[in-house]
Amino acid sequence: MAEELEAERHDVREDGRRPPRAVVGSHRIEEEMFGRAFDGKVIRRIRVFVAPYRAKLALAVAAVLLFTATQLVIPLIIRYAIDNGMAGGVADQGPLTLAVIAFAIAILFNFAASLVQETVVGRVAENVLFDIRRAMFSHLQRVSLSFMDKTEVGRLMSRLQGDVNSMQEFLETSVISVGDVVLLFGIVAAMLYLDVRLGLLTLAVLPVLFLVRIVWLPRARAAFMAAHESNSVANGALAEAIHGVRAVQSMDRQDVNFALFDDKASANLRAHLTAAKYAQVMVPIVDTLTGIAMAIVVVVGGSMVLGGGLDVGVMVAFLFYIQRFFDPIRSLTMQYSVMQRAMASGQRLIAVLDVEVAVKDKPDALTLPADMDGSVEFRNVTFGYDPKHPVLKNVSFTVRPGETVAVVGPTGSGKSSAMALVHRFYDVQDGAVLVGGHDVRDLTQQSLGEEIAMVLQEPFLFTGTVRENIRYNKADATDDAIEEAARAVGAHDFIMALPQGYDTELGERGGSLSLGQRQLLSFARALVADAKILVLDEATASIDSYTERQIQKALATVLEGRTGLVIAHRLATIRGADRIMVLREGELIESGNHEELMRAEGLYASLYTLNFSSFDDIPEGHFATSQSDGAGSRS
Amino acid sequence: MTTNYAASAAALSRSRAHVKAAGLGAGASTIWRITRLALRHPFKVGIALGSTVVAAILQLSIPQLLGMAVDQTQTILAADNAAGVAEAALLTTALILLAVSIGRGLFTMTQNYFAEAVGHHTGYELRLACYEKIQRLSFSFHDAVHSGDLITVVMLDLEGVRMFFSTGLVRLVLLTMLIGIGAYLLLSTDMVLGLTALSFVPFVAWRSPLTHLRLRATWLDLQEKLGILTKVMEENLGGIRVVRAFAAQAFEMTKFDKASRAALALAHDRVGIRVRNTSAMTLSFFISMGLVLWIGGGKVLADEITVGTLASFLTFMTILQMPVRQLGMLVNAFARASTCGTRIFTLLDIDPAVKDGPDAKELAVGDGTLRFDDVSFAYPANPELGVIRNVNFEARRGQTIGIVGPPGSGKSTIAHLIPRFYDVTGGRITLDGQDVRDVSLQSLRRAVAVVQQDSFLFTTSIENNIAYGDPWAHNPRIERASEFAQLHNYVLGLPQGYGTVVGERGVSLSGGQRQRMSIARTLMLKPAVMVFDDSTAAIDAGTEQRIRSAMTEFAKDRVTIIIAHRLSSLMHADEILFLENGEVVERGTHTELIESGGRYKALYDLQFRDEDQNDGGAA
Structure with a gap:
């Protein structure tokens, strides 16, 4: 079939030469330009x-x-x-x-x-x-x-x-x-x-x-x-x-x-x-x-x-x-x-x-008190973007105040969805997500947002100065607080090396900075937000070893005294966590610290021993066989 | 060779400062150059201008004919002549009028069509010239010039230049004819009435260009304001997760409102400028018309002129009103063409920093030995700062060179110098003894392939992407390259297999998949030197290992250079160079470098300590 198409498409031209297998530009499908004259x-x-x-x-x-x-x-x-x-x-x-x-x-x-x-x-x-x-x-x-x-x-x-x-x-x-x-x-x-x-x-x-x-x-x-x-x-x-x-x-x-x-x-x-x-x-x-x-x-x-x-x-x-x-x-x-x-x-x-607003504040929504304990709990949570295909199935866990939990699992295991639910980006189909002991659906989105800081996998910066980016919408953050945050994550030195220091205008989406530097700025931004809970999606892109070391240090600083939920890809981050939760196909299958999980010889142990640099980029074939092969192949 | 493109970058950007700075003298030479481009189609230009002249004359004869008809009814009436003669005269006038109208229509059509055709042909030629120029300009140019600026040049500025022939030159001829002949006819018929009828012309002729220039200036301001608004919206939508994560919706709305209000206020101002002026111009026209009615009426009463003459004066005025108002558009067309043209010609006149020498020969690949002799390089923007300094190495066919070092140490520069993406500023690079600057770029780039750090994919099928450098390749070769790059199984799993469209508007691929695709398409080139510029960073170590073993055969008869920060990617190299601040500070095989215990060893420890510790812990 493919060969037939091929033959058809690459018919020999009159001069005996085949036309090149080449195009320039792509044809954009134009939208309907004209409708009925009167609607x-x-x-x-x-x-x-x-x-x-x-x-x-x-x-x-x-x-x-x-x-x-x-x-x-x-x-x-x-x-x-x-x-x-x-x-x-x-x-x-x-x-x-x-x-x-x-x-x-x-x-x-x-x-x-x-x-x-x-x-x-x-x-x-x-x-x-x-x-x-x-x-x-x-x-x-x-x-x-x-x-x-x-x-x-x-x-x-x-x-x-x-x-x-x-x-x-x-x-x-x-x-x-x-x-x-x-x-x-x-x-x-x-x-x-x-x-x-x-x-x-x-x-x-x-x-x-x-x-x-x-x-x-x-x-x-x-x-x-x-x-x-x-x-x-x-x-x-x-x-x-x-x-x-x-x-x-x-x-x-x-x-x-x-x-x-x-x-x-x-x-x-x-x-x-x-x-x-x-x-x-x-x-x-x-x-x-x-x-x-x-x-x-x-x-x-x-x-x-x-x-x-x-x-x-x-x-x-x-x-x-x-x-x-x-x-x-x-x-x-x-x-x-x-x-x-x-x-x-x-x-x-x-x-x-007319696009529906799915997540709305209840009329009598509560303000999440600033002195809440910072705990996160999933109670029998089932969730799917399409209700027929849940990406999380009956997941329950509790994260204690101040604890750092690493969430790991192959692509499509539901890690990112689980993190999005903490922030109530979506509403669960069944069960409940509790933050500080309150069902997130009973809280105002504003107050919830103020108590949960997020660092996304792709550091996203806005046009504006370095200072404005670190402050973002925390209008009451002083310049000192901003500088302090930058120092804490190790960004101060490179910021000072920029032409105008903190007042340097960043190019489009921070394009003038390296990925590692943008990463550090997004840490600083999360630190300034000063939230009780930090949700972090670790970057998968490979960064050189020097910057990598700085990011690990920054991560430790940011997580200090906060409840941390980290979608982790790097071994160092995973091993540094208080607890590791392993998700597979929407189910929580293992939970414990590194040693415990290695002893249990389950999915975590087998993934770990395969020695992949990241748990995300595991070829499909490997993943299927990894369970039968069992652990310990490296011992 | 130090071409500094900073000046070109500024000239090609749309910054207001630059637009303002462009002087009138430069404008005149630009206009002349655009005119010369149009004159490359002499036949079409001739027809367009000839038709313009005829159309203008026909247009101006209509009021005369109408006045004649009116008079015919009057004089004949007065003379109380035989009705048959009068009606015959009227019929003749009517037929002439009809013929003139049809003629005016046909010539106007010809004029417009050929004027547009000249514009479109000029636009076509400019578009091709820009395309070719952009393809040939060296990396240093593209580094200096923002791609968005370049896109606006080839889209908007090209339009501005293209339109100039019809909206500028032809209109200039038409308006000169209409106003000139019209004024002559009016004044020669009746001096006083003629002056009255033309009295609105100076006012409008002064006001209209002024308004258009102001509108143009505020238009540029408005575009800038709207650009800010666009940026606010685009960033908000692109970073919507950050916005939501920080509960910053209110903050973002404030940003939006600020940008939006600034743009709206300016838009309001512009409406004001436009309306005040069009209204004032219309009023001045009507005042002249009222005066003609008054004075002309008086003259009719005094029997100095006929009713027909008065009617023809009034009709003349309606015909003259349009061209006089269009003087503003004319000035605008000139202003636009001169700024747009300046940018287009700046682009077309830039000389590629890297190009074939006058007697460039084809590269003759024999053994395939690559040598760096004391190579140094500094970017043209910063000639003091050597990016690499005095680099020496030699690689023979079948050998692999590994290059490692901290960020900014100049690793990628080495990759870019071999195929002459940039030219060395000191020393020389040779391939089989031939300086890369002495051979043709085409033969050099066929022999040297670089897998780049950021792999740009074209929006087309996977097979077209893989065969990008060899569009006549047969399927089995494409699949083999894809197998080598460990991409084949993934592609077969896609619904349309190799026909799946990827790129900007296609299936989105992960970073690792993009890099594998980039490797596959480079393998298609069968180069003598293959350079991997940090191009496996997003590929996991296991897959990278499999790519490497698949390529062992391939690497046998070529030079391979691997630039990476992950040591496992290059530990197997025949020689490893450790680069720091542009200089080779350590070199040797992996074993030698580990033994010597320097920076390489330190980096090795940094990368592998984790796992070693873990091995101990898990045991």
């Missing part, structure tokens, strides 16, 4: 965000209407001046003066209305954008971690940025659409009012334009989207070349890659040229229709003027209106796309806002 559910949800600005929006709509009215009235004023003041041999200063005064008033209203309309709409749209983003961001702070685990950060960011922006665009254009619709109907009405017959004749070109655009739009949009997509394909390949440049150069792939990239860049060029054709083909069509409309006014309108059936000013006004009336149609059809895009984005925004 009641989306509108209802978005309305909540618009509601606070209702009064302002009403004002904006009023301003839009006034603005449109002034635009409509100007040709009428000109017509009045011509017909009553100057045409057909009449020469009267009165109507002209009147017209100029009316004109002055109209443009003042126009000015005021446009100022109000655009300012209010622009600002409200910005506000709504920021409000929606805040609501989503704040919601993401509370949703269950299993959702966050499943979802890529990039995907969430595109919700928080791209999708929110298209809602803003939608809001702005929908107010302006009101103006367009009014302008369109206004022009039609004005023309019919001035002269029904000429009006109807001239307006006959409108349906033609509508029809043309309806035929054109889906095709043009397909071309625009193809161009858009080919952009992201080409850019993706470029980004890959930048990120992977060292690998590319060391494997000398430049020539092959350049040829492959050329294919993508040419496809991009072709797609854009096609899109440009679609975009431009509308220009002569609209101009032809405008020309027809003007010709009609000149021939028919002109004859009517000649026959005395029409004032010449009306003819001039018609010519003015014709110049304008294709604009609203163009922008309305554009707004149709904006709406469709907004609906698709709206659905994705709602999906984020």
